[in-house]
Amino acid sequence: MNSRSQPQLFPLTRLLVRLLLSELNALLYTLGLAAHHLKTACLYFLSGKLSLKQYLEQAAFIGVDALGISLILTLFSGMVIALQVAQELTKQGAGELVGALVSMAILRELAPVMTGFAVISMVGSAYSAELATMTIQNQVDALKVLHVNPVRYLILPRVCASMTMLPLMTILTAMAGIVGGMVISYFIGGLNYNNYLESVWRQVQPHDIYGALVKAAVFGGLIALLSTTIGLSTTGGSREVGISTTRAVVWSFIAMSIADFVLSFIFFSGVS
Template identity: 35%
Template sequence: MGGLVSLLGHYLVVGVHAVGRFTLLLGAVLANWTAIFKSRGRVAEQMAFVGVTSLPLIILTSIFVGAVTTWQTAYQIKNYVPMRYLGTAVGRAIVIELAPVLTALVVAGRVGAGMAAELGSMKVTEQVDALETMAINPVRFLVVPRVVAGLIMLPILTIFADLIAIGGALGVSVMFLGVPQETFISGFKLFFKISDLFAGLLKASIFGLIISLVGCYQGLGTTGGAEGVGRSTTRAVVVASVSILIADYLVAVLLFRQ
């Protein structure tokens, strides 16, 4: 019993310590936000890494997200709800929930891991120390461009994901479920609100912040050589993915009042 309490206490201390350090990093990013003007080149580089190079993967996953959502929704509502509401249900689910969350999870696996690995190897090879000895603040130089890129590019990727997933949904409806294109689109428009789209994009921005900040936090906290880089990379993906789902719930509670 004593051992269990001691173990729980240890994890509590480690957890509080990590939250404290993460908050300090967030504070340092906010304090150094003006670095984006000086670091335009690095911000553009990171935007290309987060956005452009993730696009093929987002296109591929979004097609299937739209397709499977439509198939499953049709399976669940058949015999209860007319198929003219298929576009309504699928469209809102994609815009509000599926496109932002699944895009963020894919980007967390690709970009969050990449950031943690890159900064982690910079840390263990003393490149971060070298920056500090050159009086260059690592948060300003390394973290701010990545966080800005995450904040901007996740909503843009989500817009692509929205469009492509809806395209996938439409394709399945027309080709395999016998729902005419006009019926699907009129159903989609029926209850669609532009505020739903903005809510989805706001969530995407928050997820972008989480992915980049967690990736940088894990990377800069790396110790212990190549093995440490591997650990940080894994942690970046796990922590970002779990945080995205928790943040998703919290934002839903705040934005979509029952």
């Protein structure tokens, strides 16, 4: 056959397609595995097998690692929104809406999402790298030999800690974002603090808070579940640990964005 001598058409396309198919294959495998891990973790949780000590260790780890950066991210997000709308709305005589607008954006979207981003980058990546290293160093096999289920020991406390810490962190970050907006509204838009806070108070409804908390809990569960599953399914060496960590971060971002849309649709699409 003379196929060797013929120039290949679109050689890069073929490579790209192969890479995409391989990534899709890995994605489907990970999703299946994550669903299996979730089911196993739920069964352990319902039978009271969550170790309080490990849960508290993980909760402390998430708080210490990610709270600072999520506070900074949301504080500045609130300031940016206020910066963009305060002057304009004041000029239009609608200054009393600045607080409402900032608080709605912060509570419904930015606080849970920015907290999620912080947790993905600081905690999800650490989970994935830690568990991938444990896997390639046979530490996970050692757990199995000692009759300890890795899902109970490694995944359950991380998922529970993440699902409970993210809502708590979201409350704090939302407060930071609203305060950031208030400070900027005062200096740029000339709005006094009382008017701003009154506007916030008028706008914020209980379902905004519930929605934000549910979003944060779902994001926390998704981030921890995906990161730990990707870590535990790592094979190979140090290069694969790096690939798993990157994959955990990218897929957590994507999963969180999809969940954000779905939850926003459920909680907020018909509200106004």
